[in-house]
Amino acid sequence: MATAKTARAKNLNKAEAGETLDDQTVGFSEPTREEIERRAYELYLAGGEVHGYDQDDWLQAEREIKEAQS
Numbered sequence: 001m002a003t004a005k006t007a008r009a010k011n012l013n014k015a016e017a018g019e020t021l022d023d024q025t026v027g028f029s030e031p032t033r034e035e036i037e038r039r040a041y042e043l044y045l046a047g048g049e050v051h052g053y054d055q056d057d058w059l060q061a062e063r064e065i066k067e068a069q070s
Contacts, residue, residue, distance in 0.1 A: 031065040
């Protein structure tokens with residue numbers, strides 16, 4: 001399995017050659033529903049289990065996971 005650094009280098013070579021980049025090669029896969037769900041629930045618990053912020057928790061969880069993957 002290639003490291004992120006190696007994958008980025010390969011993608012850079014592809015870009016220089018005018019080839020199409022592969023999102024999975026550089027680790028830009030979308031987070032799974034389960035990952036987001038788990039993190040959103042953690043945020044809900046950390047926020048004092050206050051109802052009405054489920055969408056905010058979901059979006060924050062999605063952002064955090066995407067940032068962690070990059």
